[in-house]
Amino acid sequence: MKLIDRLPTDHRPVVPLMGYPGVTAAGRKAKAALTEPVTHLECMTLLENRFRPDALFMIMDLTVEAEALGLDVTFETDGPPSVVSHPIDDAAKLAALKVPDPRRSGRMPLFLEVAASLKGKLSGMLGAYCIGPFTLAAELAGPEDLAIKTITDPDFAKSAVDFSAEVGRAYATALVRAGADVVAILEPTAVMLSPATFEQFCAEPLARLGATVRSEGGCPVLHICGDSTHLFGPMATCGMDGLSLDHPVDLAKAFEAVGPGTVVIGNVDPVGVMMEGDPQSVRKASGILIERFGDLPNYVLGTGCDLPGETPLENIDALMAMREAAGA
Amino acid sequence: MEDDLLTGIKAGVVAGRLGGMGDMTRAALDTGVPAADIMSLGLIEAMSIVGEKFEKKEYFVPEVLVSARAMHESMDVLRPLLEASGVEPLARVTMGTVKGDLHDIGKDIVSIVLTGAGFEVQSLGADVPSEKFVEAAAGGAGVVGMSSLLTTTRPRMAEVIRLLEERGLRDGVKVIIGGAAVTEGFANEIGADGYGADAAQAVRLVKSLLGIQ
Ligand code: B12
Numbered sequence: 069m070k071l072i073d074r075l076p077t078d079h080r081p082v083v084p085l086m087g088y089p090g091v092t093a094a095g096r097k098a099k100a101a102l103t104e105p106v107t108h109l110e111c112m113t114l115l116e117n118r119f120r121p122d123a124l125f126m127i128m129d130l131t132v133e134a135e136a137l138g139l140d141v142t143f144e145t146d147g148p149p150s151v152v153s154h155p156i157d158d159a160a161k162l163a164a165l166k167v168p169d170p171r172r173s174g175r176m177p178l179f180l181e182v183a184a185s186l187k188g189k190l191s192g193m194l195g196a197y198c199i200g201p202f203t204l205a206a207e208l209a210g211p212e213d214l215a216i217k218t219i220t221d222p223d224f225a226k227s228a229v230d231f232s233a234e235v236g237r238a239y240a241t242a243l244v245r246a247g248a249d250v251v252a253i254l255e256p257t258a259v260m261l262s263p264a265t266f267e268q269f270c271a272e273p274l275a276r277l278g279a280t281v282r283s284e285g286g287c288p289v290l291h292i293c294g295d296s297t298h299l300f301g302p303m304a305t306c307g308m309d310g311l312s313l314d315h316p317v318d319l320a321k322a323f324e325a326v327g328p329g330t331v332v333i334g335n336v337d338p339v340g341v342m343m344e345g346d347p348q349s350v351r352k353a354s355g356i357l358i359e360r361f362g363d364l365p366n367y368v369l370g371t372g373c374d375l376p377g378e379t380p381l382e383n384i385d386a387l388m389a390m391r392e393a394a395g396a
Numbered sequence: 397m398e399d400d401l402l403t404g405i406k407a408g409v410v411a412g413r414l415g416g417m418g419d420m421t422r423a424a425l426d427t428g429v430p431a432a433d434i435m436s437l438g439l440i441e442a443m444s445i446v447g448e449k450f451e452k453k454e455y456f457v458p459e460v461l462v463s464a465r466a467m468h469e470s471m472d473v474l475r476p477l478l479e480a481s482g483v484e485p486l487a488r489v490t491m492g493t494v495k496g497d498l499h500d501i502g503k504d505i506v507s508i509v510l511t512g513a514g515f516e517v518q519s520l521g522a523d524v525p526s527e528k529f530v531e532a533a534a535g536g537a538g539v540v541g542m543s544s545l546l547t548t549t550r551p552r553m554a555e556v557i558r559l560l561e562e563r564g565l566r567d568g569v570k571v572i573i574g575g576a577a578v579t580e581g582f583a584n585e586i587g588a589d590g591y592g593a594d595a596a597q598a599v600r601l602v603k604s605l606l607g608i609q
Contacts, residue, residue: 144496145548147546147548150498192434211500212457212461212500212501212504215457215458215461216461216462216465217524218458219412219458219459219462220414220462248587258502260456260457260458261456261457261458262456262458262459265456265458293574298453308547311463339547339577343547344547376547376548378548
């Protein structure tokens with residue numbers, strides 16, 4: 069079933085990306101939540117009990133796939149981890165990499181275990197993340213080197229992105245089989261590309277990854293943060309069930325690009341409003357979105373991107389309360 | 397002929413033609429074009445066109461990075477000559493992303509466009525400890541540029557300014573900031589000298605702070 073057909077009909081769907089506020093609320097460290105399944109699960113349970121979102125996403129981690137491929141990862145800041153260096157700088161090193169088995173590589177098993185534990189126990193859907201092919205290729209080769217190679221060595225860039233899509237397909241398949249209903253494909257680094265370069269390198273691998281999620285019975289959603297307005301055209305051709313978009317964009321343009329069968333999720337400012345604001349400012353910002361898009365059956369109110377761990381829970385309460393707001 | 401070579405160098409940088417820029421630069425020098433002219437009429441003009449194209453979304457990050465490489469091929473030939481002839485850069489700028497923050501693309505674009513505008517830019521990289529910015533100021537940088545895209549790393553900028561004050565270096569240096577986590581208002585709040593929303597603004601900002609036309 070496509071995402072649009074799985075949305076609730078008795079209230080307006082609201083889906084904040086709130087893994088890190090969950091970690092903070094549980095009084096845990098990001099590293100613990102991302103290395104110990106019980107701790108991850110504890111954070112998820114807390115979020116589910118307090119907010120009952122229409123989709124509960126696990127904690128975002130853009131390093132899982134790179135780490136499974138052997139890259140070093142640091143948890144130095146008590147926030148999201150990051151990749152330390154980008155050693156895959158030529159075709160030979162790329163060719164030496166194998167698609168990891170999600171059941172036994174790095175921390176992939178942790179996410180599979182958490183998904184399996186949450187399956188069937190949530191009031192809404194279960195959401196998982198998988199890194200986008202261009203963003204993973206940029207972690208392997210270095211974002212600027214990969215950007216340059218899209219022009220100077222397109223064969224390498226293409227192979228790196230293609231290989232990364234295969235890594236994503238194996239992992240996303242395992243996530244859906246473990247219990248994820250929705251897989252959000254995170255492709256932030258592609259925001260720096262022109263529409264033509266996006267089409268040349270990202271569109272087909274993303275479509276392939278999305279098709280895999282769908283064939284396993286999951287719903288693929290494409291998430292790009294930052295101002296992705298220039299990419300709406302090619303993003304709409306990737307065959308996704310939904311687009312999740314960040315606060316600098318005007319969602320009206322996204323609705324135009326995708327048509328009525330595709331869900332558009334967004335885009336309350338995660339920092340300026342959700343973290344730095346108060347419940348009043350959350351009501352105001354989401355009220356404007358609802359006034360503009362609340363009547364569209366393919367609209368889901370959400371945050372533009374992952375919420376920082378410092379986001380006050382009352383602000384998330386205020387966002388969730390918009391489920392019942394007028395216009396629903 | 398000389399004009400053709402200069403036009404070729406300029407066009408080569410704008411188009412990001414790699415591999416032949418060094419030879420083209422040597423050929424121009426052989427026909428008597430002064431190194432300073434190749435720098436200002438070739439490279440600097442080319443990079444200002446690249447900056448404009450980026451601002452107008454005709455160019456995106458990959459195109460700017462490749463143009464910057466082409467510019468560097470030519471600059472590698474010119475640098476020893478310019479140094480020998482004592483041609484001074486407009487000013488020295490130190491640029492980095494603050495500690496804890498690994499987003500480096502934005503500040504690199506700013507560095508590239510500033511270099512193209514005739515500044516000497518020292519890049520400190522990303523995840524830069526506050527102390528390093530202070531060392532750069534002590535070492536004679538006229539401008540310290542800091543980038544932050546993560547809100548959680550913003551306080552580092554105020555920390556650098558405080559350290560500069562403590563060391564008595566603050567008056568001798570202009571501090572500019574940018575990146576998705578900061579605003580003009582934040583720049584005022586922490587006592588920075590300016591905020592730039594993009595690379596083109598960064599050039600205008602640095603020039604106006606230093607009183608350069
Ligand atoms: C690409 C990207 C990444 C890449 C970075 C690749 C790299 N090596 O740089 C990857 C995928 C690795 C990444 C990781 C993360 N990211 Co990120 N990322 C982005 C994204 C989509 C684009 C940034 C970019 O490169 N833009 C292109 C450049 C050209 O633009 P720019 O940076 O804005 O720079 C221009 C101007 O700002 C200005 N400028 C920049 N610096 C300076 C400095 C001076 C002195 C001046 C004058 C001007 C200036 O000029 C530049 C050129 O015009 C932004 C979205 C956004 N809104 O920016 C999120 C974003 C910055 N990321 C974000 C987050 C949360 C993260 C992660 C924590 C995600 C996670 N959950 O794991 C990690 C953190 C890693 C770390 N410790 O730093 C958030 C930050 C939220 C916040 N305010 O705190 C953003 C804003 C997305 C969002 N809406 O939530 N990210």
